[in-house]
Amino acid sequence: MTPLAEFRHVDFAYRASRAAAPRSARTAFALRDLSFTVEASEVFGIIGPNASGKTTLIRLLSRVLLPARGEILLDGRPLEQLTRAAVATQVAVVPQDVPQGFPYTVEELVLMGRFPHAPGRLFESAADRDHARQAMAQAGVADLAAERIDRLSGGERQRVILARALAQRARLLVLDEPTAHLDLRYQAECVGLLRRLNRDTGLGIVLVSHDLNLAAEVSDRLLLLAAGRAVRLGSPEAVLDDAVLEEVYGCRVLVDKHPASRRPTVQILWPYP
Amino acid sequence: MSPTARLVAALAVLATATAVAAMAALFIGSAPVSPRDVLAVLGGRASAAPVDQVVVLSLRLPRIAAALLAGGALAVAGVGFQGLTRNPLAEPSVLGVSSGAAFGVVLAQVFGLRAGPLEILGLVGFAFVGAFVAGTAVYAIAARAGGLPVHTLVLAGVIVGIFFSSAITVLISIVDFDRLGGVVHWLLGNLGPLPPAELGLFVAATALGFWLVLHPSRQLNLLALGEEGALQLGVDAERVKRRIFAGAALLAAAVVAFAGPIGFVGLIVPHALRLALGPDNRVLVPAALLAGGLFLLVADTLARSLIAPAELSVGVITSFCGAPFFVYLLRSRTERIEP
Amino acid sequence: MAFAALVLAAARVPADALAVNDPTGRSLTLPGVPRRIVSLVPSVTETLFAIGAQDRLVGVTDFCDYPPGARRKPRIGGMLAPSFETIVTLKPDLVVATPAGNREETFVQLERLRIPVYLVNPTRLADVLDLISRLGALTGHAAEASRLAAALDVRVKGVAERASQLPRPRVLYVLWPDPLIVPARGALVSELLALVGADSVTANAGEGYPRLSLEAAVSGAPEVIILASHGGNQGPMAREKWARFAGLPAVKSGRIHSVSGDILHRYGPRVVDGLEDLARLVHPEVFKPSGRR
Numbered sequence: 061m062t063p064l065a066e067f068r069h070v071d072f073a074y075r076a077s078r079a080a081a082p083r084s085a086r087t088a089f090a091l092r093d094l095s096f097t098v099e100a101s102e103v104f105g106i107i108g109p110n111a112s113g114k115t116t117l118i119r120l121l122s123r124v125l126l127p128a129r130g131e132i133l134l135d136g137r138p139l140e141q142l143t144r145a146a147v148a149t150q151v152a153v154v155p156q157d158v159p160q161g162f163p164y165t166v167e168e169l170v171l172m173g174r175f176p177h178a179p180g181r182l183f184e185s186a187a188d189r190d191h192a193r194q195a196m197a198q199a200g201v202a203d204l205a206a207e208r209i210d211r212l213s214g215g216e217r218q219r220v221i222l223a224r225a226l227a228q229r230a231r232l233l234v235l236d237e238p239t240a241h242l243d244l245r246y247q248a249e250c251v252g253l254l255r256r257l258n259r260d261t262g263l264g265i266v267l268v269s270h271d272l273n274l275a276a277e278v279s280d281r282l283l284l285l286a287a288g289r290a291v292r293l294g295s296p297e298a299v300l301d302d303a304v305l306e307e308v309y310g311c312r313v314l315v316d317k318h319p320a321s322r323r324p325t326v327q328i329l330w331p332y333p
Numbered sequence: 334m335s336p337t338a339r340l341v342a343a344l345a346v347l348a349t350a351t352a353v354a355a356m357a358a359l360f361i362g363s364a365p366v367s368p369r370d371v372l373a374v375l376g377g378r379a380s381a382a383p384v385d386q387v388v389v390l391s392l393r394l395p396r397i398a399a400a401l402l403a404g405g406a407l408a409v410a411g412v413g414f415q416g417l418t419r420n421p422l423a424e425p426s427v428l429g430v431s432s433g434a435a436f437g438v439v440l441a442q443v444f445g446l447r448a449g450p451l452e453i454l455g456l457v458g459f460a461f462v463g464a465f466v467a468g469t470a471v472y473a474i475a476a477r478a479g480g481l482p483v484h485t486l487v488l489a490g491v492i493v494g495i496f497f498s499s500a501i502t503v504l505i506s507i508v509d510f511d512r513l514g515g516v517v518h519w520l521l522g523n524l525g526p527l528p529p530a531e532l533g534l535f536v537a538a539t540a541l542g543f544w545l546v547l548h549p550s551r552q553l554n555l556l557a558l559g560e561e562g563a564l565q566l567g568v569d570a571e572r573v574k575r576r577i578f579a580g581a582a583l584l585a586a587a588v589v590a591f592a593g594p595i596g597f598v599g600l601i602v603p604h605a606l607r608l609a610l611g612p613d614n615r616v617l618v619p620a621a622l623l624a625g626g627l628f629l630l631v632a633d634t635l636a637r638s639l640i641a642p643a644e645l646s647v648g649v650i651t652s653f654c655g656a657p658f659f660v661y662l663l664r665s666r667t668e669r670i671e672p
Numbered sequence: 673m674a675f676a677a678l679v680l681a682a683a684r685v686p687a688d689a690l691a692v693n694d695p696t697g698r699s700l701t702l703p704g705v706p707r708r709i710v711s712l713v714p715s716v717t718e719t720l721f722a723i724g725a726q727d728r729l730v731g732v733t734d735f736c737d738y739p740p741g742a743r744r745k746p747r748i749g750g751m752l753a754p755s756f757e758t759i760v761t762l763k764p765d766l767v768v769a770t771p772a773g774n775r776e777e778t779f780v781q782l783e784r785l786r787i788p789v790y791l792v793n794p795t796r797l798a799d800v801l802d803l804i805s806r807l808g809a810l811t812g813h814a815a816e817a818s819r820l821a822a823a824l825d826v827r828v829k830g831v832a833e834r835a836s837q838l839p840r841p842r843v844l845y846v847l848w849p850d851p852l853i854v855p856a857r858g859a860l861v862s863e864l865l866a867l868v869g870a871d872s873v874t875a876n877a878g879e880g881y882p883r884l885s886l887e888a889a890v891s892g893a894p895e896v897i898i899l900a901s902h903g904g905n906q907g908p909m910a911r912e913k914w915a916r917f918a919g920l921p922a923v924k925s926g927r928i929h930s931v932s933g934d935i936l937h938r939y940g941p942r943v944v945d946g947l948e949d950l951a952r953l954v955h956p957e958v959f960k961p962s963g964r965r
């Protein structure tokens with residue numbers, strides 16, 4: 061089966077003048093010789109400390125950036141040959157938040173996800189509206205359709221952004237720190253939703269998170285990045301190893317098993333100075 | 334309500350209001366033309382006195398047309414520019430292009446640059462040349478290898494605008510005492526009846542600018558929520574930014590060329606429309622074309638009738654509306670920041 | 673070819689048409705002797721009254737306040753932004769305007785409305801007298817005009833002759849105090865100052881009425897300072913400003929005076945009154961008040 065997405069020996073460096081680059085990446089490569097695949101219907105977790113290249117990876121995968129060396133393939137086709145809109149019909153990114161300068165309604169925001177399917181149209185079609193409504197139902201925000209996004213709580217906005225990504229009807233969903241500012245209830249809901257989507261619709265999911273336990277819980281496979289390089293790739297049990305983690309994160313940890321799910325959990329060994 | 338329905342409703346209301354205002358403005362003015370006589374002129378009756386014909390058809394009608402075009406152009410430029418800079422408080426004058434255009438005209442007025450080959454250009458030509466220089470400067474300063482970052486665009490626009498405004502101040506300080514009054518008067522806005530050729534050019538420029546801003550208005554919606562997000566949704570952000578910049582600049586330049594510098598319309602009208610119709614640019618841009626025209630028409634009608642037979646500059650009225658409106662905007666925005 | 677065009681043009685024109693050249697050299701074709709004149713220039717309004725042509729005047733600006741009869745004429749607005757509608761309603765067959773005071777857009781617009789525009793721009797005393805004659809010829813009051821011009825000329829010559837024998841004090845003439853604007857080369861006031869036997873310290877400070885720094889004005893050590901008042905309110909304030917420079921001869925001798933800007937800066941018949949005022953201020957020992965005002 062062709063993998064949904066594939067990175068083959070990808071290098072990327074931000075140019076020195078680029079203010080957007082993290083400090084550590086200014087003169088060094090942000091990603092070095094990165095190779096991995098994401099299979100269809102897989103939940104693929106990407107973990108690593110700050111400045112390990114996780115954000116850069118998302119940008120490359122969504123064609124915001126193009127690699128300096130190597131290739132990225134979507135469904136077997138090189139990314140460079142695809143238009144941005146074509147990529148957007150295959151890869152849907154769920155960012156952490158959206159700027160709130162303008163008071164769009166939830167429905168307007170979710171409908172934006174339909175743009176890549178008909179970029180030449182000025183207005184969305186009835187079919188687009190149906191897709192949007194389904195996506196809102198899937199994300200559990202159907203009743204918020206007429207609300208302004210700047211009036212929502214953080215958790216509600218997260219789900220709305222997810223709904224927009226779902227409306228893209230892509231086969232691969234890329235989530236960037238989906239639980240970053242959510243409290244427990246929403247973290248749990250998020251996991252439930254992702255699992256349901258993956259199981260019911262076969263949606264491929266790439267999950268970038270620095271919450272190791274979330275990644276371990278949800279992912280079929282994990283990629284551990286450090287300083288732009290792949291350190292480990294495999295099942296959560298294989299990747300989450302005390303020694304490796306200690307070296308990568310620079311602090312002492314204990315890898316244990318979740319009492320209910322039996323998935324690996326990572327505990328920090330808090331220092332007593 | 335779907336955006337198309339909202340658009341149709343808004344256009345219907347605005348078109349009616351504009352038509353009513355335009356008709357009413359035909360009856361208002363310093364010349365004592367009775368309503369019956371106005372109607373006689375409009376109906377093309379032979380009984381219409383020649384003076385009345387001149388007043389209604391050569392003075393009032395072209396001026397109304399100029400006001401509608403200038404107001405519409407400014408409002409559309411405002412919508413585009415606010416979307417482009419992701420800032421609902423941006424004004425097209427921040428582009429720097431208006432100052433460049435104004436400088437071109439003042440330069441021509443101060444040095445009487447109307448002799449010989451330059452005469453063909455006319456004030457309108459000087460305005461466009463000035464605008465072109467300013468716009469190119471802004472673009473050159475702001476553009477990076479990758480594209481057109483919005484924050485540098487705003488900065489570049491402000492810098493270029495300040496440069497040309499200062500240059501205008503220098504010109505004012507050396508101009509002949511005799512011409513000073515005229516120059517200062519022009520700088521307050523110079524809406525007047527335009528001859529058919531100029532009106533035609535104005536219509537063409539406005540139409541083109543309108544198209545440049547309207548065409549990518551769906552993409553502009555996506556851009557308003559962050560450039561990276563828009564790229565990830567398939568928007569060709571650089572192309573959209575270039576188009577909107579070109580369109581807004583063309584509209585701003587045209588207004589200065591044909592009606593002099595007029596402020597605040599590009600700020601007030603888009604904002605008011607956004608409050609009423611929501612932030613969807615596909616609805617706002619066409620609505621702004623009508624609403625801006627309506628607003629400026631009303632302002633101009635006031636300007637030419639408040640102290641008749643003397644006339645106020647229309648810029649005076651828009652500024653008087655603008656300042657309190659700005660205060661209101663500021664207060665309503667800060668209230669929203671409270672959780 | 674040009675001749676043929678001229679002939680054709682002449683043929684199309686009505687029998688009593690008037691072809692005139694205005695003082696700036698533009699040629700106009702009027703349907704007849706103008707009977708309905710709108711004046712956009714206060715000095716022209718004054719002149720028309722002075723030559724008895726006021727019946728032909730149908731519209732004036734808000735600034736046309738002399739003679740009192742002018743205030744009763746219909747108003748068409750200011751000099752910069754007159755109301756075209758009002759002008760058009762008055763059905764003028766001639767509008768008199770000046771590039772030094774009216775805007776070019778104004779005359780362009782009027783010509784678009786097919787209203788002939790007669791442009792004037794007197795910069796020398798001779799131009800003023802010439803304008804009086806031209807307006808007389810234009811309005812069929814040539815006799816009064818030439819009488820007026822002759823009488824004014826006599827007065828001017830009288831002042832000039834008496835003054836030419838006298839010593840020439842240094843004079844600073846202030847058109848506007850802030851920014852400081854003074855008469856220099858080519859300015860009418862400079863010519864008047866020379867006629868009354870004054871040595872204007874700003875005579876070569878530029879062209880026309882340039883701005884000048886206070887330093888440059890003061891460095892001429894003027895013995896007389898003349899302040900133009902506009903609308904009557906400038907006198908006391910401006911005086912104080914100059915009184916600060918105790919070292920100036922003019923301040924020491926208390927010879928700081930005001931004159932009416934309305935008279936001296938409107939290039940109409942009253943300019944000669946202004947000339948005589950200047951003579952009295954510069955050479956009080958010779959030119960006594962005539963009890964005119």
